[in-house]
Amino acid sequence: MLIDIIAGARPNFMKIAPIINAIEKTQSNNEVDLQYRLIHTGQHYDKKMSEDFFVQLNIPHPFLNLEVGSGTQAEQTGKIMMGYEALLLKSPSDLCMVVGDVTSTMACSIAAKKLGIKVAHVEAGIRSGDLSMPEEINRIVTDSITDYFFTTSRVANENLFKNGIEEDRIFFVGNTMIDTLIKQMPYLKKPPIWDILNLEKHEFIVVTLHRPSNVDSTSTFTDLMEEIIASSKGLPIVFPVHPRTAKMFNLLNIDAENLHLIEPLSYLEFNYLVKNAKAVITDSGGITEETTIMHVPCMTLRSSTERPETCTVGTNELLGIEPSAIKPAMERLFRGEWKEGGIPELWDGRSAERIVNIITELLTNHSTGHILKGESVGVK
Numbered sequence: 001m002l003i004d005i006i007a008g009a010r011p012n013f014m015k016i017a018p019i020i021n022a023i024e025k026t027q028s029n030n031e032v033d034l035q036y037r038l039i040h041t042g043q044h045y046d047k048k049m050s051e052d053f054f055v056q057l058n059i060p061h062p063f064l065n066l067e068v069g070s071g072t073q074a075e076q077t078g079k080i081m082m083g084y085e086a087l088l089l090k091s092p093s094d095l096c097m098v099v100g101d102v103t104s105t106m107a108c109s110i111a112a113k114k115l116g117i118k119v120a121h122v123e124a125g126i127r128s129g130d131l132s133m134p135e136e137i138n139r140i141v142t143d144s145i146t147d148y149f150f151t152t153s154r155v156a157n158e159n160l161f162k163n164g165i166e167e168d169r170i171f172f173v174g175n176t177m178i179d180t181l182i183k184q185m186p187y188l189k190k191p192p193i194w195d196i197l198n199l200e201k202h203e204f205i206v207v208t209l210h211r212p213s214n215v216d217s218t219s220t221f222t223d224l225m226e227e228i229i230a231s232s233k234g235l236p237i238v239f240p241v242h243p244r245t246a247k248m249f250n251l252l253n254i255d256a257e258n259l260h261l262i263e264p265l266s267y268l269e270f271n272y273l274v275k276n277a278k279a280v281i282t283d284s285g286g287i288t289e290e291t292t293i294m295h296v297p298c299m300t301l302r303s304s305t306e307r308p309e310t311c312t313v314g315t316n317e318l319l320g321i322e323p324s325a326i327k328p329a330m331e332r333l334f335r336g337e338w339k340e341g342g343i344p345e346l347w348d349g350r351s352a353e354r355i356v357n358i359i360t361e362l363l364t365n366h367s368t369g370h371i372l373k374g375e376s377v378g379v380k
Contacts, residue, residue: 001034001363004093004112007062008041008080008104011177011286013053014267015099015122018179018352020059032360037063037093041080041104056268057180073103073134080107088115094363095120098142099176101135101306106142113145122176122355124149125156126306132213135285136306148362150355153309153344173354174346177286181293182349184268191269193262197236201276204236211283213321214301215248220323222252224301227323228281229256231330238273240265279333281326288316293347297338299329315341 003023007016016038023036040062054061066083068076080103088111096112098105099122109119121142128136143149149165151157152175160170193199207228215221228237237259241249249261265273274280274290279297282288285307291298292314303320310316315338319325332338 001032001095001360002093003034003036003095003097003359004039004108005036006039006041006084006096006098006104006108008043008068009100009102010053011100012102012104013057013059014180014286015176017053017057017059018176018183019097019099019122019355022352022356026356026360032364034356034360034363039063039084039087039108040065041083041108042067042069043076043080043102043104053267056266057184076103077107080104081111084108084111085115088112088117092117094118095359097122097359099123101126101139101142103134103138106138109142109145118147119145120148120150120359121146122150123152123156125151125160125170126153127156127159128302128304128306130302130304133211139306148359150358152307152347152351155308171354171358172346173358174348174351175289175344176351176355177289178293178347179349179352181271181290184271185275187268188272188275189266189268190272191265193238193260194273197238197260199236199238199276202278204238204277205232206273206277206280206282207237207239208242208280208282208284208287209239209301210242210245211302214283215245218248218251221248222254223323224326225252225254225259227326229254229259231327232258233330233334234258235278236260238262238277240270240273279330279338288314289347291315292341293343295341297333299326301326309344313342313344315339 005016007013023034026032026034042065053059064087066080068079095118096108097120098109112119124143124146130136149160149170151170151172154172157170157172209215214224239261241261271290274296275294277296280287280291281299283301288298288300288307288310292310295315298316300316300318302318305318311318319329
């Protein structure tokens with residue numbers, strides 16, 4: 001049995017690492033003949049955005065790198081589909097496993113499905129309800145043609161049920177990104193900026209912004225940054241800047257002594273900062289999951305989230321898109337009134353193990369027509 005595992009952008013690598021580890025553990029135990037090919041689409045091609053993950057997360061170098069590089073979303077989608085289709089025509093797999101909601105996820109799902117290859121979607125069913133987000137379109141398209149759905153929450157299950165997906169194709173397994181974080185927590189690495197700025201635990205703020213709604217308008221971006229700076233009580237603000245965001249920031253007229261823009265950090269370095277921060281201000285979905293596990297206060301500058309459990313259970317709070325919401329939230333933080341938060345169900349570091357157990361049984365029983373029930377296999 002051969003599985004293609006697709007990765008192309010920074011968030012994907014944290015999600016696939018434990019799946020690969022679980023497959024290799026199965027192989028070493030001679031439990032089943034389960035093979036995989038890691039396909040890197042090259043959607044993120046900056047070293048800090050991809051290459052470092054192979055080393056830090058102990059991921060083998062890919063079987064194939066499509067090296068699609070930069071371009072519009074349509075250009076990237078087309079290049080990925082053409083490259084992956086060429087591989088499948090030459091050497092088909094039994095299953096295409098995609099993770100998350102990036103362009104690579106959607107493109108490879110389409111290419112595989114059109115060639116009659118089954119698709120498994122890890123992190124299926126999450127929805128923000130905001131169609132202005134490219135990721136939301138990717139999720140909807142991918143889930144519309146997926147065969148096996150691996151979900152991170154019961155809310156995601158309900159989203160799929162509402163779309164008419166049969167229960168026996170939905171598997172609530174938890175969050176593989178959290179598998180990686182739990183495993184790597186002892187190895188988090190202090191970045192050079194820590195000593196350069198003489199940072200102290202819980203005495204600085206981490207900011208990450210990259211969504212077009214926040215950074216593409218110079219006036220909006222300026223207003224957000226000015227509010228963050230004004231509400232920070234002079235604490236250092238460390239802002240690892242996404243390459244696209246850096247171009248926009250250069251157009252702003254902002255200069256503050258406590259604002260420190262730095263290049264993107266490796267996974268272990270970035271999460272060292274997050275773990276020791278007083279708070280994180282972000283518009284990323286994945287970071288809200290990591291702050292929840294590390295019990296770090298998190299403020300999300302968005303009106304909706306596809307990860308509601310980070311708010312209902314975790315440490316995250318949606319502030320919306322108005323800069324005026326930042327000050328009262330920061331005041332609550334400094335008064336020590338931020339919620340502690342808990343850990344969402346099944347975010348226990350064993351999600352990948354569940355996925356591989358289920359996939360093994362699905363592929364083994366496919367030829368016999370045996371049907372598995374969604375929460376009956378490998379989810380204990």
